[in-house]
Amino acid sequence: MSRRRAPDPVRVLAPRAEAGRISRRALLGGFAVIGTASLLGCGSRSIASTASTDGALEGRLNVYSWGDYENPDNIRAFREDNDVTVQVDSFASNEEMIAKIGASRGTSGYDVLVPSGQFVPMMVANDLLSKLDHSLIPNLANLEPAFTAQPWDPGNVHTVPKSWGTTGFAYDQTLIDGRPTSWQDFLDLAAGQASGSVSLLDDAWEVASIYFGAKGIDPNTTDPADLDAAEAYLTEQLAPHVRNFNSAPTQSVIQNEMALLQMYNGDARLAFSESDDADRWRFVYPTPTANLWVDTWALARGAQHVDSAHAFIDFMLDPEVAIGEVDWNGYPTGVAGQRALAEEWELDMLDLIFPPEKVVARLTPAELTDAQDRLTSILEQVQAKAG
Amino acid sequence: MARRTQRTTASLSFPVWAWLVFFVFTPLALVVWYSFGYKPDLFTAVSTDQLSFDRYGEVLDGVFMPMFWATLRIALTGTLLCLLVAVPFAYWMAVKVDPRWRPLLLALVLVPFWTNFLVRTIGWQVILAPSGMASDVLNAIGILDGPLDILYTRGAVQLGVVYNYLPLMILPLYVVFERLDPSQREASRDLGAGRWRTFFSVTVPDALPGIASGCLLVFIPLMGDYLTASVLGGARGTMVGQIVARQFTSAQNWALGAAMAVTLMAFVLLTVLIVAALFLLVRAVVRRARHLDLGVSP
Structure with missing residues (x-):
């Protein structure tokens, strides 16, 4: 024990006068309080706010979607065209996704979510989604009229149809x-x-x-x-x-x-x-x-990569990109003219992708x-x- | 100086304390706290502005109890099977094998841990499928005629848990067997005991701490396992962990899920205490029956 030691091994970032008074016991107690408070804080009602758009794409985009839902070729293309790193995480049910988004009160880090249509009104009512800026999504014009007037989000204020089945x-x-x-x-x-x-x-x-x-x-x-x-x-x-x-x-x-x-x-x-x-x-x-279910693209409340998120949603509404999604997961999107394009791409089992019209009518x-x-x-x- | 040493030791244990406070006691306290709450509406998972024991009533009335008994059966059978497989294997590895090869064998036991738990379990799903490898092999050697019908049954879950938890039984057993003094076995043989008598009267009693820790290491996580049953169990091989998980994920009723989790913990603790008490009782009876009077009168 030749080396001299400070009497108290706790190191803190605090005013010098205060530091002397912080004992190990106090520090431990403090940790316990902070830990409990931050865990309990999950239940509080305040929500982080969404970043505003500035026209420049952020270098990153976090997508929270269903497992194996997006075509990796499309994700790669978006990343390479725009120099945006895309991180895709997956959930197994709407409830699971909503629980995570709801509990983090806007600090989940996710920008784009994929809720099913019937959950959208509740998510909006509970302030979990942000409004879309239509000027940043010119490809909205590619949507079939039926998908711009869905009862759970008329006018696509918060969501854009992604896939349906x-x-x-x-x-x-x-x-x-x-x-x-x-x-x-x-x-x-x-x-x-x-x-x-x-x-x-x-x-x-x-x-x-x-x-x-x-x-x-x-x-x-x-x-x-x-x-x-x-x-x-x-x-x-x-x-x-x-x-x-x-x-x-x-x-x-x-x-x-x-x-x-x-x-x-x-x-x-x-x-x-x-x-x-x-x-x-x-x-x-x-x-x-x-x-008849419709999954949608939505902008999460508290999203930090807003420009990239809009660019991503716009990219997915491009007919050539959308048909890549159909090819990957086997579900039609809301983009018009998909059946003709699917025939052109020679996708197989088209009747399983596109239910016949008389079926759709009775769903x-x-x-x-x-x-x-x-x-x-x-x-x-x-x-x-x-x- | 003595006081100084004490303080140094206390500071060394700081990470342990901080870890326990942050990651064990606080979350556990929250779970217990939530279990007295309720689910106010569709969108809120839990609210604690009115506290009650109602959730515990729901737990005991619902599907929890039958599921618990089924799980207990799988867990006790699984622990016993792991023990039966692991004892001879660990004994062979620790006593019979040339010491040069032991590290290699130990590494082989640990190899499955290099692969993700879920992936290994899905591997069994592929093997056990009616058109899978096990079916082909059993048909080829004539044990079975037609496709194998085991996937999505309790048998498949039983097999899956024994496979998944076996290393956790082998390792503590290996450690105790390896530390046994060979001279004790020699003494036993010199005094006229046969191989089996030596094993059960000398080796096993000395290995009891390892057997106990192995059984706990297998039994406790097994009671809470829901992954193996989700992948291999289907409708007939469900375990209680799955309904707890369902409350937290799809049903979004954290109050009921928390009450289930607390009840499960209490029951697991109770089971361990009952088994331990039974074991001590049996041991006391055996010792009394086997009591040897060496005839040295005072």
């Missing part, structure tokens, strides 16, 4: 006879030939909509009697035949794990095109109705209603009783 079911024709067409057929097959080999989406609205579809009830119903009936039927009649809950069961098709799978149309196309034996699979747009967009909690608890009951 619908729900149906795929089945293995070597294991199932006949040609099912409706949700009632789905329920009959699940209880019959496909029993024990059925996969459902891990989504409360979608699972309940099978029953509502089969019985001709509006899938957005909030009538407690309908919900009770759905719970009774799904837990007792459907759950015992279900093998798995998976929101993207492409692997299950490729590995021939299931006979009957509830899935989205674009995922079915992706799975069929990677299957060694695509001919054994068939996809059904079931009657009488199914979900029902999912709404976020007071029944959401009840639907979640129904799904939980179904999962507990399944298998």
Whole structure:
């Protein structure tokens, strides 16, 4: 111990007069208080504000989207054309994304978000999105008229449609006879030939909509009697035949794990095109109705790379870029003339990308209603009783 | 000088204390605090302006309890299977193998940790699929006729957890076996005990601390595991960790999720205490039954 040591090993950045009085114990206590306060601070109501546009692209852009949703070639092209580093993170459900954005109160660091349409009004009401500057998105003119007047965001104040699709079911024709067409057929097959080999989406609205579809009830119903009936039927009649809950069961098709799978149309196309034996699979747009979902590009409240974010959204609305997205994830975008361009690009299984017009006409967009909690608890009951 | 040493030691433990305060006690306190709250509306995950025990009532009424028993079964079976596989392997590695090869074997045990937990589990999903490798092999050697039907069952989860947690059992066992003094085994043999008697009466009692820590290392994380079950379990092999995770992610009901997490922690602690008490009881009974009177009267 020849080296001289300072009596107190705590180093602080504080006025010299104060420093002498800071003991280790006080420091520890201070840490505890700061730690608790910063954690509790997550619940406070103030929100960081969005940076303003200045015409110059920032060198960075943070995108928070669904897993494997954007075409990496497009991301690379945007990065190289504009010298902007693009970071894409992924979430698995709207709820997960909203929880993260809501809890960080504008400090999440994300600039562009991809919420589904029905969640947009709530996100706006809770101040989680910023308004778009239309002068920075000239390609808005490329949108089909239907996508500029969506009920959840008329006039594209906060969002721009990204991709849309619908729900149906795929089945293995070597294991199932006949040609099912409706949700009632789905329920009959699940209880019959496909029993024990059925996969459902891990989504409360979608699972309940099978029953509502089969019985001709509006899938957005909030009538407690309908919900009770759905719970009774799904837990007792459907759950015992279900093998798995998976929101993207492409692997299950490729590995021939299931006979009957509830899935989205674009995922079915992706799975069929990677299957060694695509001919054994068939996809059904079931009657009488199914979900019509639209995912959107939105600007996060508190975004710091606003010019890049607008440039990115504008870039994605370019028809040639948009068709690259279609090619990648198998879902149409809101940009006009995509079907013709898809034919020109010789994309396969076009009927799985673009649902026929008479199908689109009968679809029902999912709404976020007071029944959401009840639907979640129904799904939980179904999962507990399944298998 | 004594006081000075004490102060130095205290300052060395500072990172540990800071870590515990920041990353263990504070979050844990928040979880407990949230569990007394409620979910006020669709958009807010938790509110604590009215405190109650209602969430705990919901936990005990809902699907939590049946799920807990199923998970407990998987976890106890998994821990036992890990122990059965790990004891002979660790013993062989620590006692029988030439010491030159031990570091290599140890490295091989750790190799799976080089790959992400999720990726390894998905690997099993591919292997166990009806058109997967395991199915082909079993069909080729004639054990099975037709596609293998194990993926998305409790059996697949059981296999997955044993695979995932086995190294955590092998390592502490290896450490205790390696430290055992060979002369004790020799003494046992000289006194007429056979191989099995020596193993169960000399080696195992000395290895008990390692066995206990191995079982805890496997059992406790296994009770909270939800990844293995999400990937391999399907509808029939669900575990309680999945419904806790669901409350925090898709259902966005942090109050109920927190109450579930606290209940799970309490039950896991209770299980460990019950098993420990049973073990001490059995050991006391065995010792009494085996009591050896050496006939040296005072």
